[in-house]
Amino acid sequence: MTAPSPVDAPLHILELLANLHKRSLDQEALLSKTGKVFSSSILGELQDQDPTITTTPANPKEQFDRLMLDKFIALDQDKCQFTYQLVTAMGATNIVEAGTSFGVSTIYLALAVAKTTSRTGKPGMVIATEKEASKAAAARGYWAQCGPEVERHIDLREGDLLETLKDGLPEEIDLLLLDIWSALALPTLQTVLPRLRRGAVVLTDNTISGAKGYADLLAFLRSSENGFQNMTLPFSNGFEMSVYLP
Template identity: 50%
Template sequence: MTSSLQYSPVQAPSHILGLLERLHALSLDEEPLVNNALKDAVQLRNHDVDAGNRQLDNAMRDKFVALDKDKCHFVYQLILATGAKNVVEAGTSFGVSTIYLALAVGRNSSGGKVIATEKEPEKARQAKEHWKEAGETVLKHIELREGDLLQTLHNDLPEIDLLLLDIWTPLALPTLKVVQPRLRPGAVIVADNTISSAVGYKEFFDYVKDPEGPFRTLTLPYSGGLELVTYMP
């Protein structure tokens, strides 16, 4: 490390880069607790789906979860490379990855928009505090939709260039199906932890790997796996 902040491909004021480093550190500190909560919920879900979902909701309500920093850098670069202007983030949590998305769409277009989703009121509150700390550079590109994302994403979506799925795996396919009618040809879907949570992604994979379907997918070798899916109707 050559300075107090590691190199980042993200172009942003120093206070935003510092904020992101601090938030990623908080997320890493809680990673063991998050992994244990996920393991327990998955085991319970094998016997009782509803009970497993409830346990996960309760366990994750106060956990600081953020997309890994290297994955955030990748998605930021992907948005720049594809010229994406409208992005849906399914699973905002504490709003860390949202900052990267907002910075990237803002570089592509002054009207770029990140439609962020979060059902937990406390997480949404803290995400908004982080965005406020980042400042107007970030805030002006974010539209937060609070509540059940299968409802909040059902209407009033612009044409979507990129969908980020960083959510409980059983929601991945239903979320994709809600957003799919608004995906532009060539749109990209990025799904996290598709290797480590492959069992939970089974229905999602069955859908995007259908040879007669409109998707083409590739698993990238990031920690836990990161799926890169292209929509080619």
Template identity: 40%
Template sequence: MTFTHTLADPRIRTALDRMFGLAERDDAIAATLPAGYASMSAHEKADAAAAIHMPISAAGGVLLYNLIRATRPTTVVEFGMSFGISTLHLAAALRDNGAGRVFTTELSTEKIAAARGTFAETGVDDLITVLEGDALDTLAALDAPADFVLLDGWKDLCLPVLRLLEPRLRPGTLVVADDIDQSSMQPYLDYVRDPGNGYESVSFPVEDGMEISCRL
């Protein structure tokens, strides 16, 4: 079977349709989270939310694919893989560009196992390195520049992760943050929208909003 680009590969489409379908249960599952969830550590939250997909939107995924195709990064860094919906979009774009690798982070061992199975089934596992554990630790050890960054993990950690990666950001690097309508994203937004911090930033109206910031 032929297809025009990797996002049209039936294996990718089947996996995305399945995961987006399962993600429709997220609100119901989230309603069963234990009391005190908001004050848990990142590891405790990851374990408690192991069944929640927390995906980007379908439109957000296509936006990421297009941005990667246009900017042609060599190294894509993703904070917050979850079940790998966004990762599939990133890897599909790299496949169609003919080069590049995704380094993605995740705490939940259950999600890592499921995502690795999906990556293998869809034929993009050779493009993806999963960094297991706390992103502030695993990304600190990353020995590569960050040519494109997606921030979609715990919202209070988006700014610390960005600051950690900044020494690896070349001029022109795009940094995309998802779910910018959440109040916990405000410190991050204040930072990237301040010209003194070295970014030109614009909000993009997909679902819960994305912030696209160019490193100057």
């Protein structure tokens, strides 16, 4: 028998999360033959399905971004629940999320931080990041539906995260969630790295199926001189848990 959800939250939030995960999976099923979205390689599959989509080799990134504008691409529900458990177990209160999209994983992070801050009295914040204004606005709408307990623990930084994460990070970060286009993962880690505390955790989505795109990140994480201990957790498509022990 499957264990019930570990997420301790009011019913309206659990129902909202279930609904958002379903919408995300429905979109992904339509979007990709493999059922998952990893990188701009999705463009070829999209064109097969809808010949009206034109890909211009000169600007595949722009085309990809346009196609992703209304897509959730939410972190899978079991990975979100695991992340919630981990954040709670660590007592993590300073978290960076790259990226945020419509804010599904952010809700789990904020719920876990809220729980720890109310127990310990420590301040805590999820620094969320999204470059698309329309996605950021929708995410804020979902967080408002969750209520002030969730909203007040999220600092959403709109724009390119390589800029928005440059300043104003807490002295010590407990956890970094890398749920971002693979090419951005290593630059994001390098931006946040100076603030990672000893014992901080970096979680990276899809490190089995996306191993090619993540080659530079995985080489960095697995190089002994960079201070990470890594394990690929056996979730669908892989979920890398890297503990920073320099």
